[in-house]
Amino acid sequence: MAVTPRTIGVVGAGSIGASVCADLVLHGFHVVLVDTVPTQLDRAREVLTEAVRFGPMVRPGLPRLDLADALAAVRFTTELEDLTGCEFVVENVSEHWETKRELYRRLDALLPAEVGFGVNTSSIPVGRVAAETSRPDRVIGIHFMNPAYLKEAVEVMRGDATSQECLDDVLALLSGMGKETIVVGDFPGFVSNRISHLFFNEASRVVEDHGVEPAVVDEVFRKCFGHLMGPLETADLIGLDTVLLTLESLHDSYGDDRFLGSALLRDKVASGRLGRKTGEGFYTYRPTP
Numbered sequence: 001m002a003v004t005p006r007t008i009g010v011v012g013a014g015s016i017g018a019s020v021c022a023d024l025v026l027h028g029f030h031v032v033l034v035d036t037v038p039t040q041l042d043r044a045r046e047v048l049t050e051a052v053r054f055g056p057m058v059r060p061g062l063p064r065l066d067l068a069d070a071l072a073a074v075r076f077t078t079e080l081e082d083l084t085g086c087e088f089v090v091e092n093v094s095e096h097w098e099t100k101r102e103l104y105r106r107l108d109a110l111l112p113a114e115v116g117f118g119v120n121t122s123s124i125p126v127g128r129v130a131a132e133t134s135r136p137d138r139v140i141g142i143h144f145m146n147p148a149y150l151k152e153a154v155e156v157m158r159g160d161a162t163s164q165e166c167l168d169d170v171l172a173l174l175s176g177m178g179k180e181t182i183v184v185g186d187f188p189g190f191v192s193n194r195i196s197h198l199f200f201n202e203a204s205r206v207v208e209d210h211g212v213e214p215a216v217v218d219e220v221f222r223k224c225f226g227h228l229m230g231p232l233e234t235a236d237l238i239g240l241d242t243v244l245l246t247l248e249s250l251h252d253s254y255g256d257d258r259f260l261g262s263a264l265l266r267d268k269v270a271s272g273r274l275g276r277k278t279g280e281g282f283y284t285y286r287p288t289p
C-alpha cells in the first residue's frame, strides 16, 4: 500500500527557506512553500531544480528524483492560509523581530494547537518566539545551514518551554531528512552564530582596515585551518543582509560592540551587494547556466 507523503509547511522562500524546501522534497516530503514575494517563489523553483539535478552528484546518498515529480511535490503560494493541513511548519522569514512576531501571531491563530513551529533563526532566542504563541511547548529552534540539502547536521535549540514530545518529533523529522542533530541551549546566536558572526565581522574588517583581498582571507582559513570555506565566502553564501541583521540582533541582545557590523559590510548591504543571491558581495558570481 502506498504511504501518503507527510506535508510540511515552509514559510519564507529566501536563501535558506528555498534550500530547506528542496531538502524536504529530496527526502520524500510534500511541502507548502509560502512567501509574500512571488519572484522569491520563482527562485525557489530554480533552487529545487538545481538540488534535484546536482544534489546527488555532490552528496552521494541523496536520492535521484524526477524533476517533474519534485516540482509537483511543492505547492508554491503567497497565501499563509494554504498551510492548513500541514503537520509542522518551518519558519524562515527575514531575521527581523517585528516580521517574525507578526507572522507567529498569524500562524498561531491559523493552525491547530498540535502543529509545531520550527524557528529557523540565526540569533533570536526560541523562548522569545514561543512567548508570542499559545503553544510554547510546540516551538523549537531548527538552525539549518546553507545549502541545507548538502549539510549533514543541524543545530537544534530547545527553549525552556519546548516539550520532550516536540523535541522527539523534530529529531525524528530531521532524521527522516538524513540529518544528524546537535541540541544546544536557547541563547542569542546559539553556539554557531554567536561565534561565527564575530568571525565574519572581523574578516570584513581585515579587508577594510588592511586592504587584504577577500580571496586571501579565505585562503588562509581553507588552507591553513582546513576549513571547507573561508569566512567571507561563507558570509556571501548566507547573504550579507542576513549577516548584518544577525549582527544587529546579537548587538541588541548582548550590548557588545564587537557585534556592530563593519563599515564595509554595511556599505555592501546598503548598495545591494548581498552576496550570492544578488551576484555580488565580497566576490562576483555568474548565474548558473
Ligand SMILES: NC(=O)c1ccc[n+]([C@@H]2O[C@H](COP(=O)([O-])OP(=O)(O)OC[C@H]3O[C@@H](n4cnc5c(N)ncnc54)[C@H](O)[C@@H]3O)[C@@H](O)[C@H]2O)c1
Binding pocket: 011, 012, 013, 014, 015, 016, 017, 034, 035, 036, 037, 040, 091, 092, 093, 094, 095, 096, 099, 103, 120, 121, 122, 123, 143, 144, 145, 146, 237, 238, 239, 241, 242, 246
Ligand atoms: N541564509 C542562511 O544561510 C540562513 C541559515 C540559517 C538560518 N537563517 C535564518 O533564516 C531566516 C531567513 O534568512 P534568509 O537568509 O533566507 O533571508 P532572505 O532575506 O534571503 O529571505 C527571507 C524571505 O522571507 C520572506 N518573507 C518576509 N516576510 C514574510 C512573511 N510575513 N511571510 C512569508 N514570507 C516572508 C521574504 O520575501 C524573503 O523571501 C532568517 O531568520 C535567518 O536568520 C538563514
